[in-house]
Amino acid sequence: MLAEKYPYYLANRPEQPNADLEVRDKYRGTVATRVALADTAAIERAIGAAEAAADDMAAMAPFERQKVLNHCVTRFTERAEELAQALCVEAGKPIKDSRGEVTRLIDTFRMAAEEAVRNEGHIQNLETGARSKGYRGMYKRVPIGPCSFISPFNFPLNLAAHKVAPAIAAGCPFVLKPASLTPIGALLIGEILAETELPAGAFSILPCRRDGAELFTTDARLKLLSFTGSPDVGWDLKARAGKKKVVLELGGNAAVIVDNDADIDDAVARIVFGAFYQSGQSCIGVQRILVHADVYETFRDKLVAATGKLVSGDPSDENTFVGPLISENEAKRLEGWIDKAVDAGGKLLCGGKREGAILQASLLEDVPASQPLCAEEAFGPVAVLSRFDDFEQALDRVNDSRYGLQAGVFTRDLYRMLRAWDRLEVGGVVIGDVPSWRADNMPYGGVKDSGLGREGVRFAIEDMTEIRNLVIRTP
Structure with a gap:
């Protein structure tokens, strides 16, 4: 070949x-x-x-x-x-x-x-x-x-x-x-x-x-x-x-907001893709998932179930969704970040196991914001969930990052959409989809680091x- x-x-x-x-x-x-x-x-x-x-x-x-x-x-x-x-x-x-x-x-x-x-x-x-x-x-x-x-x-x-x-x-x-x-x-x-x-x-x-x-x-x-x-x-x-x-x-540690009026099934499907496509090795891959408290449990359970169905393995297999990271050292680094997050009080919802350069698609919750999985760029098949009660609070938490590439917001509220566009400190805001989406003719780039x-x-x-x-x- x-x-x-x-x-x-x-x-x-x-x-x-x-x-x-x-x-x-x-x-x-x-x-x-x-x-x-x-x-x-x-x-x-x-x-x-x-x-x-x-x-x-x-x-x-x-x-x-x-x-x-x-x-x-x-x-x-x-x-x-x-x-x-x-x-x-x-x-x-x-x-x-x-x-x-x-x-x-x-x-x-x-x-x-x-x-x-x-x-x-x-x-x-x-x-x-x-x-x-x-x-x-x-x-x-x-x-x-x-x-x-x-x-x-x-x-x-x-x-x-x-x-x-x-x-x-x-x-x-x-x-x-x-x-x-x-x-x-x-x-x-x-x-x-x-x-x-x-x-x-x-x-x-x-x-x-x-x-x-x-x-x-x-x-x-x-x-x-x-x-x-x-x-x-x-x-x-x-x-x-x-x-x-x-x-x-x-780089980035892209965030997505799921508001309480979102279509949960649609948001789950898109976030599974955004977090784990090409094994999470994308600078706009979904890393931080902020979900309104009203729908948090329902969303979390559906996301965990969908993530658990992803096939890991040989990238030449048509059924494989998560292949190897670029090197085994990168997989080991990310495995260490997961272990550190769990030791700090985070809960591993699914995944977390590594075989060589392949790390399973992994989800965690309740990870302290200071942990590398939240604060730095993971660049692999890992995402962290957290809940919010107030939309303005969610915007503040997206901005609480040294990065600012793209952000996604699942909401049907026109005024919240415009508020997110005004307030989020990123190069692009994607409404109704994940920050991982890009068209090749649009202006693409970031702010801050x-x-x-x-x-x-x-x-x-x-x-x-x-x-x-x-x-x-x-x-």
């Missing part, structure tokens, strides 16, 4: 100087394939090639950029099952979730193809006073230049797509560092990009060790850094990025372009 080895892509071309990076099957623990690993010299060459390609990328007509993106849409569609199977192996992602991510990869490139011919400017009325009589203005958006992208392991295809596709639409060359644990998806994207007529040097996709990636952050030739990953790493990169623009998509800036195709293009003004005086 996977090739024996994979090259990296430097200035649009595959290179195989070594096969030093082992990529493991996350379920079986065996080596699935090997990948070329870039050294500092290769990264230096890639950045130089991107800088040299900047003028040619900027000069591409919008329809030419669109043609590249549409080619990718066609080829991703043709190779959809191959992409899904590779993702299932390298990330341990259940095959149904893997196919869903391939669909989003295709959608993201399709949206970028549409936006590539919509990068329009604006006519300005400058005659706002006597001193500007006879002046008119307009502006357009121009590519910012070479971009640096660092993508995470949990969505190896789609989160890379949210950087790569807007860059092509905007006319920016780029260098991409995919996660070392899951590089195959990004390299397959590179294989398909190499089939296009992008200018030489327009893209490089370079797996590398963390200590070899310094240039992705510090090199002044790069005009934008877009990073998706952990808060500690992200803010450190920003501090060292120099003058370049920085976009950060970081959850990040800086917004992704979503059109919004990423805005970050990858700058406004250039034109003023015309009529004598």
Whole structure:
């Protein structure tokens, strides 16, 4: 299924100087394939090639950029099952979730193809006073230049797509560092990009060790850094990025509120999905569940029953809902957090057992807010329930977090919906659904320790372009 080895892509071309990076099957623990690993010299060459390609990328007509993106849409569609199977192996992602991510990869490139011919400017009325009589203005958006992208392991295809596709639409060359644990998806994207007529040097996709990636952050030739990953790493990169623009998509401990007028069965079904899909390894996965006291017992019992039916195991099995975490160490960490929460007075309602890298879907209640399961990002198949009596109290508790990515609210009350939108300190509020829901064209990002800036195709293009003004005086 996977090739024996994979090259990296430097200035649009595959290179195989070594096969030093082992990529493991996350379920079986065996080596699935090997990948070329870039050294500092290769990264230096890639950045130089991107800088040299900047003028040619900027000069591409919008329809030419669109043609590249549409080619990718066609080829991703043709190779959809191959992409899904590779993702299932390298990330341990259940095959149904893997196919869903391939669909989003295709959608993201399709949206970028549409936006590539919509990068329009604006006519300005400058005659706002006597001193500007006879002046008119307009502006357009121009590519910012070479971009640096660092993508995470949990969505190896789609989160890379949210950087790569807007860059092509905007006319920016780029260098991409995919996660070392899951590089195959990004390299397959590179294989398909190499089939296009992008200018030489327009893209490089370079797996590398963390200590070899310094240039992705510090090199002044790069005009934008877009990073998706952990808060500690992200803010450190920003501090060292120099003058370049920085976009950060970081972590969260997303909360969902279930009000007393909610459709309980619907809320249960959506929260089971939001908490445990792709084994909980999502920065907007449901972690904190706040339920009105009037419906708490009914909701809890139904949620526990539904969670207990989830199948754990081999991610290639069509029936599997919870596969392995990215590593056994991550599963051990989360198992330790559960034990610590129970020792602090929390009650384990279901799950909690670990076998290798697989942790059962787990629910707890009465966990003190200071415990890591509440205060930090779990990033696994664990969620914590608590009850509230007053809606304002629930909003306060959602805000009692250093994170602020997205929140969900199950309510039918229009005024409470608007109150949540006004008060919740998050980048997005989702009504009638879980915070885990995302459409790839919406502005997506967080506040506080959850990040800086917004992704979503059109919004990423805005970050990858700058406004250039034109003023015309009529004598």
